[in-house]
Amino acid sequence: MVEHSQTSNEITSDYAAVGGGAAISSVVDLFYQSVLADPQLVGYFEGTDLARLKRHQVQLVSQVMGGPVSYEGADLAEAHRGRGITDADFGRVVEHLIAALAAHSVPEDIVGRVVQALGATQGDIVTAR
Numbered sequence: 001m002v003e004h005s006q007t008s009n010e011i012t013s014d015y016a017a018v019g020g021g022a023a024i025s026s027v028v029d030l031f032y033q034s035v036l037a038d039p040q041l042v043g044y045f046e047g048t049d050l051a052r053l054k055r056h057q058v059q060l061v062s063q064v065m066g067g068p069v070s071y072e073g074a075d076l077a078e079a080h081r082g083r084g085i086t087d088a089d090f091g092r093v094v095e096h097l098i099a100a101l102a103a104h105s106v107p108e109d110i111v112g113r114v115v116q117a118l119g120a121t122q123g124d125i126v127t128a129r
């Protein structure tokens with residue numbers, strides 16, 4: 001008898017694998033909670049419309065995870081220009097993102113892909129040394 005098993009060539013996006021938009025919203029909420037609780041980072045976000053920021057970050061993360069969502073925010077270089085963001089700041093932000101994903105039990109291989117995709121933006125975001 002041939003047992004039914006999920007076919008190995010069925011493609012599931014990382015977006016679907018983690019639970020879709022609701023899960024990603026929850027990750028992004030925790031992510032900004034940690035970023036804004038970090039004394040090294042909080043100053044950068046003074047005057048930022050957090051609802052808009054979170055909406056755009058959810059779109060971006062969903063998009064890089066293969067979800068049916070398109071990023072509609074500003075070009076990332078433009079959004080971060082003139083803010084004096086350092087490599088160290090960037091590293092801290094990535095750490096908070098990894099922690100938020102891990103806190104939601106997102107598997108390591110998926111975390112790795114998200115970090116790789118968003119980490120590639122470093123050259124656009126870091127403008128200070």
Ligand code: HEM
Nearest residue numbers: 044045048049053056057060073074079085089090093118
């Ligand atoms: C993985 C790295 C990062 C990604 C993917 C990312 C992504 C984003 C996105 C999608 C937005 C929204 C743009 C919009 O609403 O049009 C944004 C805005 C912003 N980001 Fe980042 N960011 C990163 C790193 C950082 C770092 C390291 C800092 C500073 C420490 C920072 C500070 C800000 C600030 C202050 C805004 C708000 C700008 C505003 O008020 O319009 N970001 N970022």
